[in-house]
Amino acid sequence: MSREQARLNQDVRDSSTTSLLDIEVLKKFDVAGPRYTSYPTADRFVESFGPEQHAVWLAKRGSGGLRRPLSVYVHLPFCNTICYYCGCNKVVTKDRSKAAKYLRYLEKEVQLQTKLLDDPSIAQMHWGGGTPTFLSGAELRDLAQMLCTYFDRSSELECSIEVDPRGVSEESVWLLAELGFNRLSVGVQDFDREVQRAINRMQSEAQTAQVIATARAAGFRSVNVDLIYGLPKQTLTAFDRTLDKVIALSPDRLAIYNYAHLPHVFKPQRRIDAADLPDVDTRLQIFSLAVQRLTQAGYVHIGLDHFAKAQDDLAVAQRRGRLHRNFQGYSTHVDSDLLGLGVSSISALGPTFSQNVRTLDEYYDRLDANTLPTMRGIALTDDDLVRRNVILALMCHFELAFDSLEIAHLINFREYFETELQELEAFVDAGLVTVEGDCLTITERGRHLVRAICMVFDRRLRQQRMRASYSKVV
Ligand SMILES: C[S@@+](CC[C@H](N)C(=O)[O-])C[C@H]1O[C@@H](n2cnc3c(N)ncnc32)[C@H](O)[C@@H]1O
Numbered sequence: 001m002s003r004e005q006a007r008l009n010q011d012v013r014d015s016s017t018t019s020l021l022d023i024e025v026l027k028k029f030d031v032a033g034p035r036y037t038s039y040p041t042a043d044r045f046v047e048s049f050g051p052e053q054h055a056v057w058l059a060k061r062g063s064g065g066l067r068r069p070l071s072v073y074v075h076l077p078f079c080n081t082i083c084y085y086c087g088c089n090k091v092v093t094k095d096r097s098k099a100a101k102y103l104r105y106l107e108k109e110v111q112l113q114t115k116l117l118d119d120p121s122i123a124q125m126h127w128g129g130g131t132p133t134f135l136s137g138a139e140l141r142d143l144a145q146m147l148c149t150y151f152d153r154s155s156e157l158e159c160s161i162e163v164d165p166r167g168v169s170e171e172s173v174w175l176l177a178e179l180g181f182n183r184l185s186v187g188v189q190d191f192d193r194e195v196q197r198a199i200n201r202m203q204s205e206a207q208t209a210q211v212i213a214t215a216r217a218a219g220f221r222s223v224n225v226d227l228i229y230g231l232p233k234q235t236l237t238a239f240d241r242t243l244d245k246v247i248a249l250s251p252d253r254l255a256i257y258n259y260a261h262l263p264h265v266f267k268p269q270r271r272i273d274a275a276d277l278p279d280v281d282t283r284l285q286i287f288s289l290a291v292q293r294l295t296q297a298g299y300v301h302i303g304l305d306h307f308a309k310a311q312d313d314l315a316v317a318q319r320r321g322r323l324h325r326n327f328q329g330y331s332t333h334v335d336s337d338l339l340g341l342g343v344s345s346i347s348a349l350g351p352t353f354s355q356n357v358r359t360l361d362e363y364y365d366r367l368d369a370n371t372l373p374t375m376r377g378i379a380l381t382d383d384d385l386v387r388r389n390v391i392l393a394l395m396c397h398f399e400l401a402f403d404s405l406e407i408a409h410l411i412n413f414r415e416y417f418e419t420e421l422q423e424l425e426a427f428v429d430a431g432l433v434t435v436e437g438d439c440l441t442i443t444e445r446g447r448h449l450v451r452a453i454c455m456v457f458d459r460r461l462r463q464q465r466m467r468a469s470y471s472k473v474v
């Protein structure tokens, strides 16, 4: 073991003993589970909730009570090359004309959707992918103008876009600023050359630094960087060097995702040799190191996989109890409706979720038939709404005041969640959760297990497990 490796191991052990991350506890309680960007999770959506139901809820936005602000998500699925790890809904192609066809159909969808909206003002917009910057400058401009003709943008509009720095020129970044984008999310994953070769994503630090510096010069309010831990060929020492480089770039926010290796679902992942993946201990040590280094560098661990500078809106919102969670992760936009546009995008309207078809062919067929491309969705039951609030509070604030739920949902918390509170005792005994008076708190040590703690309150998961064990018995 090299001296550098020994120092890192000691750092990780130190962070464990100072209770930032207790790797043994993580190994015992951490289970594969949802990231709860929604409750119920998307795998619970049903096909009986289709275009008609989506249309009803879109049209209902204007009726009764308080109208929630509207956010818009636009999915742009094209990429130039394939990154082997990728689990996003994307179309890898060199054929640029595919984008032009997609944009024509996207406008058709926008027409169908906005016809049902009585108020087209929007408070937030996000373009994700795939790679939105696959589009040419002229296409980016046309798309932004097209959306402006159907939606009213407030001057305060928070406008964000995902950018793959490979092949993004300074001109493109200036163009994005001119089109009104003020938040940039930059994909990095890892700066180590060996890791980059194993994931088929060669990306230099210089390219990345150039994009970030240009974004700052062009007036972007916030820059986010995405990293992934658990990738093939990753080691603690090499990831430490990646962290050095990322911290030097000084992004306002960071997402450090846990690599989801599901080769049976995402075919390109079959090109990753499972023998190259770091073992559980190394993965946890890498994440532990990231938490430690980023905390030392002045970042706040917002929750799960997100970090932000203390003065960033996300950290401010968390301190003020106004943090929210949606399909893009943590957000400062409390309680807004979301309209998803493009293939596979998800909408959240009132107490419903709905998702568009996933493939381009299905998308074009639906729109040729003048039908909304909704594929599936769900209308939340009263029970779902209670549990959604519980999971949101835990994910965003690590704390739950029983009386706020009792008043909002007319329940007796301890009676309603008797089974769940019993199940939580194992977490209480391990010092990960406290239940005192009318408040459930996830302790500092328990924060890294917030997913596992939320899973206790996930009734649909419980039902699924019961069905699975029942079918094993019979
Ligand atoms: C749509 S992609 C990013 C935008 C752009 N295409 C790029 O690659 O820079 C969004 C992010 O999802 C994350 N991601 C993709 N596949 C993943 C996987 N299998 N496990 C964990 N994170 C993943 C990556 O961090 C990626 O930057």
Ligand code: SF4
Pocket: 078, 079, 081, 082, 083, 086, 087, 088, 090, 129, 130, 131, 164, 187
């Ligand atoms: S990570 Fe980004 S660029 Fe790579 S395949 Fe996925 S969406 Fe495309």
